[in-house]
Amino acid sequence: MDGARCGLWLGGYVPLIGESVGPTGRIAALDLAPENIARVERLVREGRCAAPVECRVGSVLDLPFAAATFDGVWCANVAQYLTEAEFTRAMGELCRVTKPGGLVAVKEFDATLLQMLPLDPAIFARLAAARRAKAAATGLLGAWCGPLLGPFFRRAGLTDLVRKGWLIERWAPPPRPTRQFVAMGLRFQAGLAAAHDVSPADRKALQAAAADPDRLLDDPDFCLREAFVVTRGRVPA
Template sequence: MKSSNQSPEAHVSSVGHNLASTDWIDMHFLAMQPEYERMLSWVGIQSNWQVLDAGCGTGCYLPLMTKLVGNGGKVSAIDLAPENVRVVEERASQGRWSAPVDARVGTIFDLPYADQSFDAVWCANTSQYLSDTELLTMLQEFRRIVRPGGLIAIKEYDITAQQVQPTTPMLFLHLHEARCRMGDKVACYLFRTLSLPHWLREVGLIELRQKPTLIVRSQPLRPVEKKIVGALLELYAGEAEQADLPAEELDLWRKLSDLDAGDHIIHHPDFQYRCIQTVFVGRVP
């Protein structure tokens, strides 16, 4: 499925998902690594567990995940995009991870694993590509493959909280709302993040908990942070051109797209990029 406003800057994977190409996934993780690893650590994965990384991308979470399960555990990783799975296989073959990793190409809607064969599933930033029906199918599959007492963890970002400053506070929200109105499915699905507990309950999970993490990047920005914020601004500015926005907001987006301008806010001493990412965890009864 493609976003309605496909552009060359959208970092599209071979199967058509925006912001899911190999280089984007790595860059995104590097820019947010400390918070993202704390989020995975919070789930409660234990040593000797068998864990699935569903929608694993390039496997950015696998170094920590294999450390958490240790050499008595086992990690499986699955993703729809063959180029991302190839990267995981290459990294796994270097033998630096603390537990064996079995990577394969496949879909989260029909997992090639036996019933109750995992202690936990981790699924990061993948629900954003799924319709309600697909989300339910995925959660039912997770429930099938996790043993009673095991954990299902979904990480996703809360699109309502994304901001850059200094600029008008509603700029991002108005754009995302307009994208959703125009039929950009990913934008619409990301508005669902706040209601993910409802979906975990729908498949019968118990003991639900959630941990929202505020992520802020301010000066001095590391090169990778500058790169990802710049790429996001370019991408969103392109989408703003096609969205139904007030003229003054479109002007602001045009300014934000000119990253070479000396007065671009990315150079401002008060520059801030902020977003909220949340982990939702439920236990299989």
């Protein structure tokens, strides 16, 4: 992407995207949560973005931008919170605001591959399966939808689809930001286990890890493994 282009970027990737856009480009950052927009505004004030940034609070279901405004759109960690009908609408909005020939990219998790060693490597997969079974009643795409978004891109009329997955590993000894992230994640996962149909052994193991995350984090064989998939398509010229 050359510096003359602009983009609508959903998520916390503004500094990295600013490096690609450059000082002659423009970025529009939009998020439903005001606190996320406040974080982006803070990054901009701190000079951590190479391009000018316009920040707005808004919904991906009704983007506050004119048609064919952007050369590229990046949407991260949003689809999992939407139903199929909502994400279909969101894809229509992302395509609407992208210029002909422009790119639409969506990044999402694959929670079925989450691991926090030395916990049982399959414990989070079993929790993801329980969450998926419960989500069937609500229609939410869920945090496992990363590899499953191709059909939405094709139905939206996008071409030249490219999909790529990443496995992110953080091995012992974890730095402080990783420790904080894992402690928060364990509390979240333990709460999910309490609300879903998982075995008492799995529920107990996650509750114990959440209550004493240092025991896990200080283990010499600790490893956090996460997976996500980026799906990219092009708006027909």
